[in-house]
Amino acid sequence: MLSGPVWLTTILGKPMLRGMKSFITCLILSGWLLLPGCATNPVTGKQDLVLMTEDQEIGLGRRAHREMMRQYRPYNDPELQRYVEEIVRELSQQSHRKDLVFHVTVLDSPQINAFALPGGYIYITRGIMAYMNSEAELAGVLGHEIGHVTARHGVRQQSAGTLTDLVGKGIEVLTGSQIASQAAGIGGVALIRGYGRKHELEADRLGAEYLARVGYDPEEMISVLGILKSQEEFERKLAEQEGREPNVYHGIFSTHPDNDSRLQEVVQAADKFRSPVARKVNRERFLRLVEGLTFGPGESDGVLRDQKFYHGDLDLFIEFPEGWKIENLPSRLVASPADGELQLLVAVEDLNRYLTPKEFLTRQTQGRLRQGQDIQTGDFAGYTGYTTLNIKGTPRPGRVAAVIQGTRVYTITAIGKDQSVLDRYDRRVLHTVRSMRHLKGGEKKLAKPQRIRLIRAKPGDTFASLAKQSTLTNHPVEQLRLINGMYPKGELKPGQWIKIVH
Structure with missing residues (x-):
């Protein structure tokens, strides 16, 4: 949980990623996204109608990567990072863009995904690695992403808006939520679901070729598909039981039905590129390197267990209403009831001056606080009241609260569809605020992330x-x-x- 008061950066309860939005705008205004021209496709050797030269593509990727790393963290495991870099280096040297330096980052995200940005920037989450069981499967995912880069799929999109979606795609991958991408003005359903069927299949073909040339079995790409389909099947069943929308995977291979004959064909076609050496699987090496991998939310993000939130670094406990959906995003917690008519957001920031909760709220609402009252949480002093929030140009009723813990202030914002919705959920919102307290002795271990162990x-x-x-x-x-x-x-x-x- 980061950033400042939620009500200042919210679109109907959906956090605006202001840095990313201004970053993309700057790219457009500074001329990085140019008018279409023709360039030779490194894979086909034919002329493509593209938006930028290779140097411009690399420049865009470099800038997008810097912004991505300001928004999200790399996973702190140097040995695992070097291992993934080694696989990417080996695969990329068999690709159609051997002169391009590929950069890969293992991201500290529980989401199950991998994606690529223009210019050779590849990202894979620790979340997807937890579901793999061999180096060959990992290489299948990375080879597919290298295929997207070598074929310049990002650059071959036909509008500047589509290219901004490429950056936004990464945001959604890491938050696991469409909230972030929509709020930042990043639409692009086609890109959120991948690059489109034609480009996904081409990336499959190229990835399978690169795997075979290095010595992996290209059939491992089908194994990865099985992993993802199983996870999606489980998620859909779970979502149905919990009465919510499934958080299904929209990245690599997601456009393939279970028995996709065309995927089988491209994998079989890659067999002619196979290396004469024995086919690599490296199951035990991979398992040894993922032992200790964080599973689920990381420690610096806090841990959700049922409706309870534990954060060791902040020494914080919060309990949310039964049945509410809770998302632990990099910048805040977002909770909502099943009907979705209200959103409750919790964020934290450091205080720059000593203020009471009342003084803080009065400043932040510019004196437009109504029915203000002190509120005592489990361990902290707080203040709460009603205000009117300007959400995307529309006034919305909201309850806001500030809870001070030392030199930190937690901002809690409840935004209702209308006043009747806010009134209906007000008691549960206040219960959530009052639940905030320090961790108790036995709860500190619950704030530790779960990890993978081998037996x-x-x-x-x-x-x-x-x-x-x-x-x-x-x-x-x-x-x-x-x-x-x-x-x-x-x-x-x-x-x-x-x-x-x-």
């Missing part, structure tokens, strides 16, 4: 028995099967290396 299956071990030893609380048997590539009904063999979560 060898013993005779008699089952996923059900291992689930009882895991800290997973939400469908632990299914989740263990998913991260081990054995969903929905696979079982263990004695001596097999298995990933568990603690």
